Amino acid sequence: MPRSPYLFAIAPAVALGAGVVRWVLQGSGNLYTATAKRFYVPDPDLGYRVSSDAPLWLGLEVLAALAAVTVGVLGAGWVIRRRERKRGPWPLARWVVAIGALAPLPVPVLAFATGLGPLGALEALPQGEVAAPPTTGIEGNLSAPAGRYEVIAHAGTSITARVSAGKEEFDARFGAIDGFWQGAPGDLTQPMTAEASAAVASVDTGNSMRSSHARDEYLLGAAHPRLGFRLGRLIAARQDGPTVVAFRAEAVLQLKGVDHPVEITGSLRAADAAAQGRLGTTAPTLVVNADTAIQISTSALASDADSFDTDRIPLHVSLVLVQSAR
Numbered sequence: 001m002p003r004s005p006y007l008f009a010i011a012p013a014v015a016l017g018a019g020v021v022r023w024v025l026q027g028s029g030n031l032y033t034a035t036a037k038r039f040y041v042p043d044p045d046l047g048y049r050v051s052s053d054a055p056l057w058l059g060l061e062v063l064a065a066l067a068a069v070t071v072g073v074l075g076a077g078w079v080i081r082r083r084e085r086k087r088g089p090w091p092l093a094r095w096v097v098a099i100g101a102l103a104p105l106p107v108p109v110l111a112f113a114t115g116l117g118p119l120g121a122l123e124a125l126p127q128g129e130v131a132a133p134p135t136t137g138i139e140g141n142l143s144a145p146a147g148r149y150e151v152i153a154h155a156g157t158s159i160t161a162r163v164s165a166g167k168e169e170f171d172a173r174f175g176a177i178d179g180f181w182q183g184a185p186g187d188l189t190q191p192m193t194a195e196a197s198a199a200v201a202s203v204d205t206g207n208s209m210r211s212s213h214a215r216d217e218y219l220l221g222a223a224h225p226r227l228g229f230r231l232g233r234l235i236a237a238r239q240d241g242p243t244v245v246a247f248r249a250e251a252v253l254q255l256k257g258v259d260h261p262v263e264i265t266g267s268l269r270a271a272d273a274a275a276q277g278r279l280g281t282t283a284p285t286l287v288v289n290a291d292t293a294i295q296i297s298t299s300a301l302a303s304d305a306d307s308f309d310t311d312r313i314p315l316h317v318s319l320v321l322v323q324s325a326r
Helices: 005-026 060-087 091-102 106-113 208-218 273-279 302-307
Strands: 040-043 047-050 147-151 158-165 168-174 177-183 193-199 226-241 244-255 258-270 285-295 312-323
Touching (some): 005 106, 168 208
Antiparallel strands (some): 226 244, 258 285
């Protein structure tokens, strides 16, 4: 036991210093901690996929807590020293403070132990990089049978919104997606229909408190449990490779029970045998990657516009669809 109770503050101060070093090395300037930081890595079939490497990503609020513990231990040391001068040794208080002072040390240790993410990985899903949108004409065909293709639960199936709020930019990612595409991949001039919807309860912003606010306060998940897309008119399509067609289409985004007309651009890919093996499917498979955006001030989110740093939310839709047996 050290002679001076002020020395107990060394441990939390070391934890704070290590935490600051970790935060600087992360390089993202994030305000909030992510217990499992999401990274995106290139994928030959999906464009990008979420990496399985999900390190602990310290935020400024954790550093503030470490600083508060350091200051608190110094304050406790002052109280102990003052009392001991009058009444003699106070071992119980010293042991309590010593244990509390050691508690923050595992925080930076755990963060460093989880690494800094995959080399070359991206913190945010690229937007608007799916394909250069075609302007006119409907051309191109894919080697896949006509019929109904159902969205399947898959690592490549998600709806992702890029949000700027609270002086921080982050992805709000939705899973639990249902939907379908019905048409003739070999002849895109034929009528087609498509729908996809995600459970609002599945939203993940990388921070549990922020996810809760998004779900309950901004998206009103209890009253409007799903957000979705409905395909409208195909405006243009272009062959972009043997297995890929780029497209531009009208669609409707349903948000908080309100329909928002949007234009989407993206690609429709028919998975060949090798791609099906990588995707883990056996039936004919299509992969859709599409981008769009909504303007907050003219949307169902308008009442909360002051909470956002920009007036635009880009959205990326990634779907893996398998031909239905029915």
